[in-house]
Amino acid sequence: MPTHQPASPDQPRELPDQVLAAIHRPTTWWSEGITGPTADVGDEFDYRYGTVHHSRIRITESSSERVVWLILENEFGFLEGEDEWIGTRCVFDVAPTESGTVLRFTHDGLFPHLACYDVCSQGWDHYVGSSLVAAITDGRGTPNAKNTARTSYDAAS
Numbered sequence: 001m002p003t004h005q006p007a008s009p010d011q012p013r014e015l016p017d018q019v020l021a022a023i024h025r026p027t028t029w030w031s032e033g034i035t036g037p038t039a040d041v042g043d044e045f046d047y048r049y050g051t052v053h054h055s056r057i058r059i060t061e062s063s064s065e066r067v068v069w070l071i072l073e074n075e076f077g078f079l080e081g082e083d084e085w086i087g088t089r090c091v092f093d094v095a096p097t098e099s100g101t102v103l104r105f106t107h108d109g110l111f112p113h114l115a116c117y118d119v120c121s122q123g124w125d126h127y128v129g130s131s132l133v134a135a136i137t138d139g140r141g142t143p144n145a146k147n148t149a150r151t152s153y154d155a156a157s
Contacts, residue, residue: 014136016064016094019101022136023067023092029132029141044072049144051077055085067092076116084114103133 022028024039026047036045041062047055054075061068074085088109095102105128110120131141 014101016096016101019094019103019136020062020064020067022132023094024062025135027143028139029135029143030127031144031146033144033146053077057090060089065094067094078119079115084116085110085120103136105132 026038026045027034031047031049033049034045034047037043038045038059039062041059044056044058047053047057054073055071056073057069058072059067060070069090071085071088071090074083076084088107091106091108093102093104093106095104105124107120107124110117110124114120127141127143131143133141135141
């Protein structure tokens with residue numbers, strides 16, 4: 001099944017529990033503007049970046065090896081096909097290794113033929129590939145401050 005996976009991030013040396021804890025704190029690596037609970041199965045939260053992007057997300061799985069977010073609602077203010085994310089899943093797989101932890105992220109359902117693929121891939125490369133890893137290793141990633149751009153697309157909007 002084709003999916004988007006960001007460029008291989010530096011893998012954290014921290015324990016899987018530390019990696020999972022950081023995943024459940026997306027305000028430290030994705031956006032400080034996230035509202036709602038983000039820790040437990042059934043929790044729903046909103047991601048909003050001005051008029052550019054809004055998503056409503058539910059945590060459908062949370063275990064010692066995996067966290068899954070289901071996209072319930074989605075709006076892109078910059079392209080056609082704003083519902084492309086609805087029903088897709090963001091999957092965070094975590095596995096211990098001798099040197100730390102392997103973190104694998106997949107946006108299941110984000111296919112190359114979709115209008116948002118390039119922009120969204122660039123975003124996930126940053127937010128998961130570097131910002132989440134920094135949140136894991138240093139306690140603080142580079143999330144969007146409320147209405148502050150982090151990717152080159154955001155800066156141009």
